[in-house]
Amino acid sequence: MPQGGVADRANQVSTLRRIGHQRFTSEVVGRLLEAAADEVAGREPDSFEASLVRVTRRDYDDMVKLPAGLVARQAREETISHPIWVEAKRLGDWALFEPRMAVTVELARQTAEALGYQDRPYDALIGLSEPGLTTARMEALFSQLKAEIVPFLGAVAERADRVDDSVLSRPCAAGPQLAFSLEVIQELGYELERGRQDLSAHPFCTAFGPGDVRLTTRTGKTLFDSCVFSSIHESGHGMYYQGVPRALDRTPLWGGASPGVHESQSRLWENLVGRSLPFWRHFMEPMRAHFGSALDGCDAEGFYRAVNRVQPSYSRVDADEVTYNLHVMLRCEIENDLLEGRLAVADVPEVWNAKLQEYLGLAPAPVANGPLQDIHWTFPSLGSFIGYTMGNLISAQLMETVRRDLPDLDARVEAGDFAALLGWLRANVHSHGRKLTPNELVERITGKPIQPGPWVAYVRRKYSELYGID
Amino acid sequence: MPQGGVADRANQVSTLRRIGHQRFTSEVVGRLLEAAADEVAGREPDSFEASLVRVTRRDYDDMVKLPAGLVARQAREETISHPIWVEAKRLGDWALFEPRMAVTVELARQTAEALGYQDRPYDALIGLSEPGLTTARMEALFSQLKAEIVPFLGAVAERADRVDDSVLSRPCAAGPQLAFSLEVIQELGYELERGRQDLSAHPFCTAFGPGDVRLTTRTGKTLFDSCVFSSIHESGHGMYYQGVPRALDRTPLWGGASPGVHESQSRLWENLVGRSLPFWRHFMEPMRAHFGSALDGCDAEGFYRAVNRVQPSYSRVDADEVTYNLHVMLRCEIENDLLEGRLAVADVPEVWNAKLQEYLGLAPAPVANGPLQDIHWTFPSLGSFIGYTMGNLISAQLMETVRRDLPDLDARVEAGDFAALLGWLRANVHSHGRKLTPNELVERITGKPIQPGPWVAYVRRKYSELYGID
Numbered sequence: 001m002p003q004g005g006v007a008d009r010a011n012q013v014s015t016l017r018r019i020g021h022q023r024f025t026s027e028v029v030g031r032l033l034e035a036a037a038d039e040v041a042g043r044e045p046d047s048f049e050a051s052l053v054r055v056t057r058r059d060y061d062d063m064v065k066l067p068a069g070l071v072a073r074q075a076r077e078e079t080i081s082h083p084i085w086v087e088a089k090r091l092g093d094w095a096l097f098e099p100r101m102a103v104t105v106e107l108a109r110q111t112a113e114a115l116g117y118q119d120r121p122y123d124a125l126i127g128l129s130e131p132g133l134t135t136a137r138m139e140a141l142f143s144q145l146k147a148e149i150v151p152f153l154g155a156v157a158e159r160a161d162r163v164d165d166s167v168l169s170r171p172c173a174a175g176p177q178l179a180f181s182l183e184v185i186q187e188l189g190y191e192l193e194r195g196r197q198d199l200s201a202h203p204f205c206t207a208f209g210p211g212d213v214r215l216t217t218r219t220g221k222t223l224f225d226s227c228v229f230s231s232i233h234e235s236g237h238g239m240y241y242q243g244v245p246r247a248l249d250r251t252p253l254w255g256g257a258s259p260g261v262h263e264s265q266s267r268l269w270e271n272l273v274g275r276s277l278p279f280w281r282h283f284m285e286p287m288r289a290h291f292g293s294a295l296d297g298c299d300a301e302g303f304y305r306a307v308n309r310v311q312p313s314y315s316r317v318d319a320d321e322v323t324y325n326l327h328v329m330l331r332c333e334i335e336n337d338l339l340e341g342r343l344a345v346a347d348v349p350e351v352w353n354a355k356l357q358e359y360l361g362l363a364p365a366p367v368a369n370g371p372l373q374d375i376h377w378t379f380p381s382l383g384s385f386i387g388y389t390m391g392n393l394i395s396a397q398l399m400e401t402v403r404r405d406l407p408d409l410d411a412r413v414e415a416g417d418f419a420a421l422l423g424w425l426r427a428n429v430h431s432h433g434r435k436l437t438p439n440e441l442v443e444r445i446t447g448k449p450i451q452p453g454p455w456v457a458y459v460r461r462k463y464s465e466l467y468g469i470d
Numbered sequence: 471m472p473q474g475g476v477a478d479r480a481n482q483v484s485t486l487r488r489i490g491h492q493r494f495t496s497e498v499v500g501r502l503l504e505a506a507a508d509e510v511a512g513r514e515p516d517s518f519e520a521s522l523v524r525v526t527r528r529d530y531d532d533m534v535k536l537p538a539g540l541v542a543r544q545a546r547e548e549t550i551s552h553p554i555w556v557e558a559k560r561l562g563d564w565a566l567f568e569p570r571m572a573v574t575v576e577l578a579r580q581t582a583e584a585l586g587y588q589d590r591p592y593d594a595l596i597g598l599s600e601p602g603l604t605t606a607r608m609e610a611l612f613s614q615l616k617a618e619i620v621p622f623l624g625a626v627a628e629r630a631d632r633v634d635d636s637v638l639s640r641p642c643a644a645g646p647q648l649a650f651s652l653e654v655i656q657e658l659g660y661e662l663e664r665g666r667q668d669l670s671a672h673p674f675c676t677a678f679g680p681g682d683v684r685l686t687t688r689t690g691k692t693l694f695d696s697c698v699f700s701s702i703h704e705s706g707h708g709m710y711y712q713g714v715p716r717a718l719d720r721t722p723l724w725g726g727a728s729p730g731v732h733e734s735q736s737r738l739w740e741n742l743v744g745r746s747l748p749f750w751r752h753f754m755e756p757m758r759a760h761f762g763s764a765l766d767g768c769d770a771e772g773f774y775r776a777v778n779r780v781q782p783s784y785s786r787v788d789a790d791e792v793t794y795n796l797h798v799m800l801r802c803e804i805e806n807d808l809l810e811g812r813l814a815v816a817d818v819p820e821v822w823n824a825k826l827q828e829y830l831g832l833a834p835a836p837v838a839n840g841p842l843q844d845i846h847w848t849f850p851s852l853g854s855f856i857g858y859t860m861g862n863l864i865s866a867q868l869m870e871t872v873r874r875d876l877p878d879l880d881a882r883v884e885a886g887d888f889a890a891l892l893g894w895l896r897a898n899v900h901s902h903g904r905k906l907t908p909n910e911l912v913e914r915i916t917g918k919p920i921q922p923g924p925w926v927a928y929v930r931r932k933y934s935e936l937y938g939i940d
Contacts, residue, residue, distance in 0.1 A: 211476070
C-alpha cells in the first residue's frame, strides 16, 4: 500500500469493524439469541443447533461488553501502527515505535476493563482468544516449561557439536524451494482447488472463506531459510480451515477452536511430522530432484539431524522446537508487566534483553531483532502470543493420542501416506469447527485438559536422542 | 482466486452490497436529506454544502428505486459469471457463457424497470452512469460518428502504405517497459506517494481512497504491445482521482463526474497527449535509454507515425483512435437490442460478426476475440460501454479549450512540461469531483454540451495529415 493510503484504510477498516460490531451486538440479536436458547433447550450439546446458540451466545456476551468506539479505534490504530512499525524496524529505532506501543497498551487496558476480569487484566485478553485460559494458569505453565527447558538447553549446549547442520548453509534457488514446498503440502493434503500459495514478506495463512484458504511463504538464499518448513506450517493452518465441515459455512461455528488450537495444527505438521525422520525418509529423494547438488552427500538422517539443530537465537519464527516457547514466555511476561503497570513502554528493550540473557543465554539483541521483530504489537490489544505455546503443547498432546490410534504412523509417513493422519485430524479436530473450547476439544480427544507433560516428554525424548543425552 | 472461492466471494460481496444499499436507502437518510435540503436552500449551487445535498439526493432517488434483493443478486451473479467468462473465453465457447449472458440481460431489464424510464429501457441504464444521456441521443451520436468515420476509414485504407509501423514489431523486454512507463507517468504528474503500478491480466485503475489510487498494466513482447500506452491511459484515471480536492474526502462528492468523464481524462493523456508528435519529441530519447537497439533507426516522428497507424482489428482495447468508437457502437447496439428483445442471447456472435463486417470491414471474429473479449458482460447490468465513446468525445472537446487557454501547449509538451496541462485539468475538471453532471461540467468549461464535432475535427485533421488525405 502506498504511504498515502494509511489514513483511507484506517477509516475504512474502522467503519467496517464498527458496523459489524454494532450489527452483531444489537438488542435484536440479543433477543433472537434468547429465543433460540429456548428453542434448543434439551438438544444434544454437540448438535449443530445447540452449539450454534451456545457459541454465538459466548461471542455475543463478550462483544456486547466492548463499546463500538473502542472496536473502531482498535481497527484504526492498528492500521496506523503498521507502517510505523515497518519503519521503526527498518531503522532499528524503538523510540519511533514507542508512542504506537503506548497506544497498543492503552487500548489493551481499555479492552480488559471493558471485558472485565476476576483477578488480572491479562485474563480478559488471553481468555478472549483461548477461552478458559487465565494468567495464573499461563504463569504456572511457563514456570513448568522454564524449569524443564532451561536446564535441558544447558545439556544440549554442552553437546552442541553432536548435531551438524552445515548442509543448511548451502545456497538454494527460490524456484525449486517453491516447487518442492508446493509438492509437499499438496501431498500432505492441502487442496489447491480451494487454496493457493503466494509470496509475502512474512508467511501467513488467511481464509477468505471455506473455499478460498490461502497460504503465503517466503524463500531464502540457503537450505536453512528455504520456504519448506514455513510452507508446511502454513499448510497446517490451511488444512484445518479446509477441514471444517461445509455444514458450518457462514455460521459462527465456522473456523478453528482458537488461535492456540490452530497453531497446534500448523506446529504438528511442521515439527512433529515435518521435522521427523520418517518424513525425510519419504521426502529426501523428491527434494533432491528439486535441489540437485545442494544435497550432495546428505541423506535423510543427516538432513533430519540438521533441521533439528538446537540453537538459541533472536528470532521467534526461526526458533527450534526446544527454545521456541522461551520466546513466547518472554513476550507474554512483558505484555503482562506492561498491562499491570510494572513496566514502562520505554523500558521494553532493556527488559527484553535481560530475559534474553536469562532464558536463552544470548547477548542483547538489536531492537529490530528484539522487540520490533514481530508484527503483533501493532495490533492494539495484547495476548496473542500465548496461542503459540498453547499450540505447541496441544500438538504434542494430540500426537500421543494419534500414535495410540495409528500405531503405524511412522511407517505410513515414511511411505508417504499422510491420509490417515489428516483423516484423524479431520475427524477429531477439524470436524468440530468452533463448537468446542480448546480445553473441551483436547479433553474430549485425549481424556485430559491441555497440559505441558506430553510436549516436555516429546522434546526430551527427541532431543536427548539427537544430542546423546542420557 | 482459487475456483473454490467463487461461492464465498459471491456471498460476501452480495452481503456487503446489500448492507450498504440498505443503509444508504433507509428512511432515516431520506429524512436527513430533506432536512439538509432546507438547510442549504439559498446557498450557492457550487458550494460544498449545496452540491453535497443535490448529488446525494440524486444518488438516493436512484438507489431507493432498486430493491436490496436485486442489488445483492447483481453482486452475486457478477462474481459467479467471472470465472465462467474466463473459461468460455479460453475455450472460445459462447454457449458456455450464454446462460450467464442471459442472467446479465435479465438483471439489466429488472434494473431498468426498477429505475423507470420514459421511452426506452436502455435510458435508465446509461442515464445512471452518464446522467442526462438517453438512448435517442446516443443513437444520434453514433449515427453522426458512423457517417463520418466509415467513409474516412475507407480513405485511410486506400493509403494504408503511408504509415509504416514495422518498428513496433521489434521485441522489447518487460523490465524496460515497466521502468520507462513508470518514469513517464510520474513525469506526467501521477504521484507514487499516493499510488503504485502493478501487473495484471487486464490494465485498470482503482482507488481505495484519495490516498491510495493504484494502476495496473500488462507488458507485451514487442514495442506494439508494450505497456507504455496502457500505463499512460490508466495514469489519466489515476491523476483524476488524485486531483479531486481532499475537502471532498469521504463524501458522496468524491470521485469522478461519470465513467465517461473519467475516460476523457485517460484518453486525453493516452491519445491527445501520448500519441502526439511533441510528446515523442520529448520522450524519444528517454525511451531509447531504456529500450536500446530496439529503436535503432527510428526517430520521434517515425515513432509518432507508427503508434498512430490505423488498422481495423477485433480488439477494442488495442483499437486505434479512428476505429475505437466503432467497437463501442457495435456493443451498445447489441446491448440495446438485447434489452429491447430484438436479439436473442444465442444470436449475439452472429450479429457481432455482421456489424464487424459493416463497420470495420472485418471477417468474422473467433468468439474469444469477439463477444467474449471484454469483461463487461459479466457485470449483470448493461450500459457501461457508452462511457468509452463519451470519453473520446469529451477529451477532444476539452482539448479545444485547453489549446485556447494554453496556446503554447505543444511547445510545453515537447519541453517535458506537463504541469500546465495537469494544472488546467485539476482546476477545470478534477476540482469539481462529482459536483457536476458530465454535461454541466463540459458546458461550464467549453461553453457547449457534449458533442461529437471537436472529436471528429481532431481525428480528421490528425489522420488526414498522417495519411495525406486532402
